[in-house]
Amino acid sequence: MIRACVIGFPIKHSRSPMIHGHWLKQFGIAGEYARVEVRPEELREFLGTLPERGLAGCNITLPHKEPACNYVQHLDDRGRRTGSINTVYVRDGQTFATSTDGEGFVENILWRLPSFSFSGKTALILGAGGTSRALIDEMLRRGADHVLLANRTPEKAEKIAKVFPGQVTALSLAHLDDALSCADLLVNATSAGIADAAKIVVPFARLKQDAVVTDVNYVPLVTPFLQEAAAHGHVVVPGLGMLLHQAVPGFELWFGKRPVVNDALYTLIARDIDPGYAG
Ligand SMILES: NC(=O)c1ccc[n+]([C@@H]2O[C@H](COP(=O)([O-])OP(=O)(O)OC[C@H]3O[C@@H](n4cnc5c(N)ncnc54)[C@H](OP(=O)(O)O)[C@@H]3O)[C@@H](O)[C@H]2O)c1
Structure with a gap:
């Protein structure tokens, strides 16, 4: 029996077990994917004993994505550049880690908009947390020309801009007008409205x-941010597909088969979030 899990704190709301469980059943693999609560002070010990625990690996979610980089034996280039990991796998008793959030983000957009190309594009990202770094890294890898990065705390955006010299410009959330007028892609990568009641306010009338x-974010499936963008006539891509696509490489690394994200899986998880989801 091959075993993997997702670790975080808190962890009870994670939908990763539903996603991997769906694929395990689909492939007829005798595997298990569990949810394990790991407190920050337990992280080092947990990651250091994955092979002894009989685990092929794990996903890592909040608040461990950044500190976990220090507790694996091999970090790939993506993990090093983004300073954040979400997928750990065991090979020959050693732990290897990568970040698949950027890939999940890009693949979600291409899944929904197959004719979209990142090549030569300017992206405006709101929020400069661990996730934004992963998005920037992958968009630039896929040929994006420039990323404008706006954050409530501008110093954090400036710090990230230094990691991608000449390709990322840091901005303040309060001065978005020029950036909105030249962005081909606008991304909300803040957690605003998730942990608190604050909403991210954008003058959509200025957006290209x-x-x-x-x-x-994907709870609700169409966030207030996306609802407002759609009301202004923009094509919108909901974030749930990112969660599904970021899971693909991990499943393949642990269970040996590359799964496909399709409408049936999307509907399964979407209905768990909103039982009224009609497809
Ligand atoms: N769809 C997926 O598969 C997927 C994958 C990964 C993450 N996510 C989601 O992505 C979001 C960001 O994750 P993260 O790991 O990057 O989080 P993080 O490191 O905690 O960063 C949070 C970001 O949101 C900003 N922010 C929070 N509240 C705000 C407010 N009221 N107004 C303006 N900005 C605010 C923070 O600004 P300051 O720097 O000023 O505090 C920071 O830039 C989370 O909600 C997470 O669940 C989704």
């Missing part, structure tokens, strides 16, 4: 007319 808008 054909800009695509997406949100990494």
